[in-house]
Amino acid sequence: MSIVGMNNAERIEAACSFLLQSPPGEINDVLNDVRNIISDDDSLHEGVLPALKEYNLSQFMTVDVPGTQHQSIISEAARVAATGGGQERFVDPRSKTSFLFDHLSLEASDSEPVEADADSEPFRAALEKSTLTYLSAHFHDGVASIFASKDRTNQYIIQVVANKYNPANYWAGRWRSEYTIDLSENTIHGKVLVNVHYYEQGNVQLSTTHTVSLALPAAVVTSSPAASASKIIALIEDEEGKYQTSLNDTYQEMGEKTFKGLRRALPLTRQKIDWDKVLGYKLGAELSSSKGGMFGNT
CATH class of the missing domain: 3.30.1140.60 (F-actin capping protein, alpha subunit)
Incomplete structure (x- = not known):
């Protein structure tokens, strides 16, 4: 129908x-x-x-936090309570405030202070500092939120999102990553999700999920909060760097091989495409841009 x-x-x-x-x-x-x-x-x-x-x-939608100069991530980990209609209250641990978020207008309002947990805050704050340093080095206009788990002690959640919108050249992309650090079990479990859309005279989408599972050395857990957080972020940085390199290789292969197989032998111009020079075409050039990729420089 x-x-x-x-x-x-x-x-x-x-x-x-x-x-x-x-x-x-x-x-x-x-x-x-x-x-x-x-x-x-x-x-x-x-x-x-x-x-x-x-x-x-x-999708880890981001919003300007009232009264601050930064953005926060809208996610299940950040959600505090529903208030009816299209509004829900979310927490921004970085500013120690909560706010109402309207799911239709994508705007935040009615900021209120919240009290951080005294036991978890030192390590959460250390993770936040190291994550923001990593963010500024590798992601253009990325946003990060770091939470102490609502359900378990010694458990923390790192969320990162980076968006690139380029409608003038008909593409857009989003990088999302989420990690749960469990200091009781000495583990990191997480995932990276990447979505890319290219739509000039067509509709090509890439959607990938990469799972991460790492063991934390005892020395990392027993260090000071600042030292532990720095080492944890270094492990995540290494894992994400390897994954983005694999994505760049995929883009290269798509430009050189995959799209060649998708295209008709003779396009509307009735002239054959020189596939040995495919990277000179606009689509190939977009897909195989810089080593840093769409989301940052690893």
Whole structure:
């Protein structure tokens, strides 16, 4: 059945599916497109609100924290409480405040101070300092939030997101990474998620997930908070550096081989493409840009 033949409830369900698959930085464009199909803003907003919440949380949407000069990540780890409608309260450990976040307008308001846990704060703060140093060295306009776990002692969560939107050249990308550091079990478990969308006269998307599982040497755990945090971030830096190198190799192979297999032998110009010079074409050039990749320099 086409979307034209659907009833309103079925259209809302389809709209939610579209929203959850929105490429980085393009959810407003998708929302505007489905608005033209639904033709009922009140019904649309109410129907897609759960999908917007899910998208914002899973994609690590960022927001300017009221009264500060930095941004914070909207995620499950940051969520404090729901207040009804499209607003929920989130915590920003860096400024020791909480704020209301509107999932429709993507704006924060009503900042309030929160009291940090005295036992976990020294190590959390040390992790934050080391993470921000790493962020400034390797990610352009990246955002990081570091939390003490709500459920377990001696457990901390590092979240990083970096976005690159380049609509003038028809591509966008998002890097997300999340790590759980457990000082009781001496482990790091995490994942890196990368989404890239290239859409000039076509629609090419890359979506990858890389899992990380590392053991922490005893010397790391028994060091001072500052020394331990620095060593933990060094382990993460090494792991992410190797992964980004593998991504760069993938981009190179896509430009040289994969897209050659996808293209027709004779395009509309009726002239064969010289695939030995494919990196000279715009698509190949975008995919194999600098070694630093779209998200930073490792």
